[in-house]
Amino acid sequence: MGQENIIKDMEKLEQARNRFITEIAKNIYLYNITPSVGRLYGTVFFSEEPMTLDEMSKAMGMSKTSMSTGIRSLLEADMVERVWERGIRKDLYKVEDDWYKSFSNVFINRWRNATELNKQAIEETKGLLNRLMDETEYEAVRVKAEKDLKKLTEVEEYYGWLTEVISLFETGAIFDIVPKSSKERNKNKSYE
Amino acid sequence: MGQENIIKDMEKLEQARNRFITEIAKNIYLYNITPSVGRLYGTVFFSEEPMTLDEMSKAMGMSKTSMSTGIRSLLEADMVERVWERGIRKDLYKVEDDWYKSFSNVFINRWRNATELNKQAIEETKGLLNRLMDETEYEAVRVKAEKDLKKLTEVEEYYGWLTEVISLFETGAIFDIVPKSSKERNKNKSYE
DNA sequence: AAGTTTGTTCAGAAAAAACTGTACGTAAAT
DNA sequence: ATTTACGTACAGTTTTTTCTGAACAAACTT
Known part of the structure; x- marks a missing residue:
């Protein structure tokens, strides 16, 4: 089998994650958070590493501005936190993992x-x-x-x-x- | 004192009610109800008698259509109920008084x-x-x-x-x- | 049966919210 | 000191939601 198969499997992983992210986005309105920001939360949730605004922007296909305001909502709601890693200038965020x-x-x-x-x-x-x-x-x-x-x-x-x-x-x-x-x-x- | 003073007092009553209605409207978003519909709820809440759509429309200065859709939201949320009174053809609504x-x-x-x-x-x-x-x-x-x-x-x-x-x-x-x-x-x- | 009254559906207008790109300020890197 | 990288404020655009008036359907009145 060729190299393209790992890409296929990664896509499947992405699909699986997406199933859950979509549901979160749909129900997060109960916390007065918009679906888009809900998707953002889901994206950061599945990320293995803390994410930068640019990474989020790329992953969501949305502007960095939106990531900035979205992450602030999540921050204010204590659903996400900022973390530091030495050598990295960009702001890093991860979900608060104690639900x-x-x-x-x-x-x-x-x-x-x-x-x-x-x-x-x-x-x-x-x-x-x-x-x-x-x-x-x-x-x-x-x-x-x-x-x-x-x-x-x-x-x-x-x-x-x-x-x-x-x-x-x-x-x-x-x-x-x-x-x-x-x-x-x-x-x-x-x-x- | 003349007759116009009872009107003044009625206005004061209205103002007092309005203080509470405004607050309800502001916070009802937690129940996923819009401020307008929140005001509608408040209006019906203070009404001494069950209200018709036309009365609500007049009291709120909004279209009857909006009253119709608004009251349906409240009905679905079990926050308001329909009551019948003999001789009255119009639909009558009152708030569910067990909060x-x-x-x-x-x-x-x-x-x-x-x-x-x-x-x-x-x-x-x-x-x-x-x-x-x-x-x-x-x-x-x-x-x-x-x-x-x-x-x-x-x-x-x-x-x-x-x-x-x-x-x-x-x-x-x-x-x-x-x-x-x-x-x-x-x-x-x-x-x- | 014809005419009212009443609530709701629907299409369009108005208002609000979400989203974007540019521009800017701050802080790090050179 | 200059340049580069980064996050955010802001103004304008797009999208969504709310609101309205006209038209309609059902039920009641005469």
């Missing part, structure tokens, strides 16, 4: 942030409504405001709960409840 | 789906790689494939864990761990 950590981080940061902002908005809205209740002389307004306050209080309870849930992930307590190791998990199955 | 339920649903469905697809992709990719390992005569290819298989196996573990976590929400077991009531939660705080 428990990298994906938990994205999840925690995004949700923690949104939850806090929403809680704050509820507080402020309640403040406005309470002030209105005090000031208004119209029963109709007071009734409406009261109803809104009730709704907001219910929602507030929900956000309180959500905050606790997020803490579970932040503190790592979730790993006591659902262990990382599948053997550990199966052991727990018995007394469910 | 634990409505928001858990979106979360569960989206993540369950993505996780399953990713797990499947891993299986298939592994299949392709294993086949390649069998067929190839090039050591270099085999080494690469082996490395990829190892990475995928690690990721697979993560997805296994994630599946279990999602189940926690699906089965409601999460509510034993983090109770809905804030009093219950504080009680647990003591032995943390």
